[in-house]
Amino acid sequence: MAFNNKNYYEILEITPEADTVEIKTAYRKLARKYHPDINKDTNAIEIFKTVTAAYETLSDKDKRKQYDIINGIFKQETPAKTTDSEEKSNIKQDTEKFSKTTSVQQTKSLKKKTNSEFTIKNLFKYWSLKLKKHRFAEELKKPQKGQNISTEVTITPEEVITGSKRIINVLTTQTCPTCFGHKFINGGKCTTCNGTGEISRRKRITVTIPKGIKDGAKLRLKGEGASGQNGGANGDLYINIKIETPKKVHFDKLNIYYNVPITPYEAALGEEIKITTFDGVIKLKLPKNTCSGQKFRISGQGIKKNGKIGDLIVTVSIEFSHDLSDDEVKLYEKLKNLSNEDVRKNFINENCN
Numbered sequence: 001m002a003f004n005n006k007n008y009y010e011i012l013e014i015t016p017e018a019d020t021v022e023i024k025t026a027y028r029k030l031a032r033k034y035h036p037d038i039n040k041d042t043n044a045i046e047i048f049k050t051v052t053a054a055y056e057t058l059s060d061k062d063k064r065k066q067y068d069i070i071n072g073i074f075k076q077e078t079p080a081k082t083t084d085s086e087e088k089s090n091i092k093q094d095t096e097k098f099s100k101t102t103s104v105q106q107t108k109s110l111k112k113k114t115n116s117e118f119t120i121k122n123l124f125k126y127w128s129l130k131l132k133k134h135r136f137a138e139e140l141k142k143p144q145k146g147q148n149i150s151t152e153v154t155i156t157p158e159e160v161i162t163g164s165k166r167i168i169n170v171l172t173t174q175t176c177p178t179c180f181g182h183k184f185i186n187g188g189k190c191t192t193c194n195g196t197g198e199i200s201r202r203k204r205i206t207v208t209i210p211k212g213i214k215d216g217a218k219l220r221l222k223g224e225g226a227s228g229q230n231g232g233a234n235g236d237l238y239i240n241i242k243i244e245t246p247k248k249v250h251f252d253k254l255n256i257y258y259n260v261p262i263t264p265y266e267a268a269l270g271e272e273i274k275i276t277t278f279d280g281v282i283k284l285k286l287p288k289n290t291c292s293g294q295k296f297r298i299s300g301q302g303i304k305k306n307g308k309i310g311d312l313i314v315t316v317s318i319e320f321s322h323d324l325s326d327d328e329v330k331l332y333e334k335l336k337n338l339s340n341e342d343v344r345k346n347f348i349n350e351n352c353n
Contacts, residue, residue, distance in 0.1 A: 008054035008067065016073050020059065027055035036127060049120045146173070146226035146235035154242045155209055157249050161256075161278045161303055163211040170205055170237060173198045174227040181229060198227070207239060212254065212305035215243040254303040254310025261319040262286065275314065277301060284314060292318040 009016050012026040033039065034048040057063045067073070151170055175181045176193035189195035205224055218238055225235025243251070248259040260275055270288035274281050284296060295315050302310020321328070 007071070008058055009073070011050060011054040012058065016068065018058075023055065023058050027051065027059070031055075037131060045124070049124065052120060142230060143232035144229040145232045146228040148235040148238060149225045150238040150240060152240045152242055153207065153209075154244050155213075156244050157251070158278050159209050160213060160243055160251060161211065163213075164209045166207045166209060168205055168207055168239075169202050170224070171200060171202055172224075172226050172237075173200055175229070197229075205237070209241070212303045213241055213243075215241065215251075217241045251303070254305060254308060256302050256310065256312050258312065258314045260284075260314050260316050262290065262316045264318055264320060266290070267292070267316070267318050277312065282312075286316070290316060290318075292316065 009018070012018075012023065012030065014022055014026050018026070030051045031048065034041075034044045034051060036045050036048060039048075057067050149170065149172055151168065153166060153168060155164065155166070176183075176190060176197055176199050178192035179185050179190035179197065181197040183190055183193070183195045183197045190197075193199050203224075205221065207219065207221070218240055221237040221239065223234040224237035228234050250257045256277075258275065258277075260273070262271075262273060265271070266273060266286060267290040268288065270286050270290065272283055272285045274283055279301070282298065282301060284298065293315060295313055298312040298314065300309050301312035304310075324332070
């Protein structure tokens with residue numbers, strides 16, 4: 001359908017004798033046919049605008065009358081019998097009326113054209129906005145995956161070595177069991193979820209802590225996050241692992257590092273000391289003249305994982321009692337008098353092996 005000569009009667013497919021009801025009927029028929037939501041033809045929008053402009057003009061009595069006069073369109077009416085003098089008088093009156101109407105039309109034509117274009121733009125804007133809202137509503141109906149949630153779990157060094165199972169409480173969301181996510185019931189806001197479509201709840205989850213896990217590691221539990229919408233999958237739960245490391249114990253890969261205190265006489269004389277580990281008690285023979293900060297590696301006493309096993313590295317530090325007896329004080333005084341060595345003379349260059 002093309003409009004080279006925009007005759008509004010031809011556009012609406014009616015005759016100049018059509019009444020208001022016929023005009024409205026014709027417009028509705030064409031509007032449904034060429035509406036952009038229905039007709040996907042590239043020319044449909046332009047045709048719809050033209051049909052609307054024709055209807056706005058012909059459905060208004062004054063606008064239609066002016067349109068007919070300007071375009072020389074006259075209705076076919078059965079003429080009444082008149083005398084020659086009456087006919088001449090009528091012609092004169094029509095001519096004067098036409099001249100006045102034409103003059104008024106010329107002064108108002110620009111304003112009418114602007115108003116018509118403004119109305120069409122508003123109509124087009126209205127339908128465009130409505131189409132966008134429709135598409136947005138359709139997007140909301142699609143299945144949507146639930147949100148991922150995260151939490152932190154602090155474990156002990158023993159759990160690093162042996163592995164463990166933890167039961168944790170996680171705050172998550174699920175679809176409202178009353179409105180099933182629709183947010184409204186019987187025309188009103190759902191009182192169970194307060195119109196959100198979701199409710200919060202705490203869920204107990206059993207988490208397996210694998211052996212040898214590292215500080216800062218992240219465990220993923222699929223489907224344990226927030227509930228999905230419209231049949232979408234649940235989100236995931238991410239667990240951030242934090243190892244509660246005592247000051248005297250730390251880990252590096254499969255190795256375990258101990259800081260073990262020893263007495264001055266154990267360092268000087270060389271003694272066999274006992275060290276409590278996660279797997280039991282082991283013995284370590286210290287050589288004579290052991291220095292503070294000296295390291296000892298005990299093979300096969302580290303973390304066991306995937307068929308591999310690490311070592312236990314022991315660093316000793318000489319510590320003194322803060323509550324010496326009188327006899328101990330006297331012995332230290334005697335030792336001071338017996339010793340002539342300056343242990344700090346080669347402080348910078350000497351290393352203790």
